[in-house]
Amino acid sequence: METPIVIFDLDGTLTDSAPLIMESINYALEKIGKPRETPADLPRWVGPPLAVSFRDFAFVPETGIADAIAAYRENYGKYMFDVPLFEGVIPMLDALKAAGVPMAIATSKVERLARPIVTEVGLGDYFSYVCGAKDDGAHHTKTDLIKEVLDYFASRGYSTAEAYMVGDRIYDIEGGNENSVNTIGVGWAGTDETEFSKATYIAPTPADLVKIVLKGA
Template structure:
């Protein structure tokens, strides 16, 4: 079923594009959920079905262990450390979603400034983007800084987006028409804290209802390209 946002197509005329990583650029579900399942087993926690494990993909990992796996706050830190060790060994071995790498290259060739804005640790985001061969196309890469992941998910995303906008601006990019693109509610709500227009992609891991507040919902890279294309001239 076509989303209401695409029944009446919009042209946002993006002057710069901020992209989430997991679920938007990279199909990282298997790497993340596999590491989480192993960590839960290692700590004697109840196993979770795959659909539940997918809810971990996108928000800060501490939030996932607390809210999805019901791990008490005082017990979360060792699980986070164990998960990150397991995940680091496989984090770069993930595919890019179909058409997204070509879209990124086409935006870059057209002079559209790009920023990565992810709730993943900065120290993890950079090598993942490198492994995908996409680093050269981004003006700035903004991930979570040490200690920042203890904040709520929306606040973490808002902070990451803030730094991405600062990086774009410092490089001379026009951010007056910047658009955030992501697959989860945190992306949409985080963008909203800055008054930023956002687009939700359906190829990621979002659940029904997470698109609330987005200017558009798209189902493939072609639709995303069309939504972010320059507005037709009225002259």
């Protein structure tokens, strides 16, 4: 049996960061002179790359996206180390680590912020690699990020035949499917499960995810 590899999304999967993300979105929209999003519309902003969201949801022109993202990060940066973990995340990671499962993170969050957040919220010892969007201005898709993680493990001699991508949004599922890995939609973040229609599995709780990865162990 191949050793499984598990790649996690960060926001909405490990950290319950949606409230801070949504607060920071409205902070940024106000700062650039755009209308605030309603509570009903804000959840769609959690998951996609910021540049895509500002363009598609707030109709910010390409010339204004950098200012919008800077305003978002101005607010987000004040509180980013205070985001809580979802209940059950630490026991889940402990169980996978004890079973010798290599783990990594693939997040649309810019990597230079993702790495210190992972450390500060107490997750640093669990992950071999943290992959996020780069500061070169490119729009890195979740597909690209997952491929980077798979390449990282392959370059170190790991088989990626039994890899899993775990996330709370359709982008995680699509990115995993495009890389031909198993996908797990997480049920603990409140995502509409229609987003998981093409997932290999759905894990209602972190404990269920452990059972899926370890085949019922």
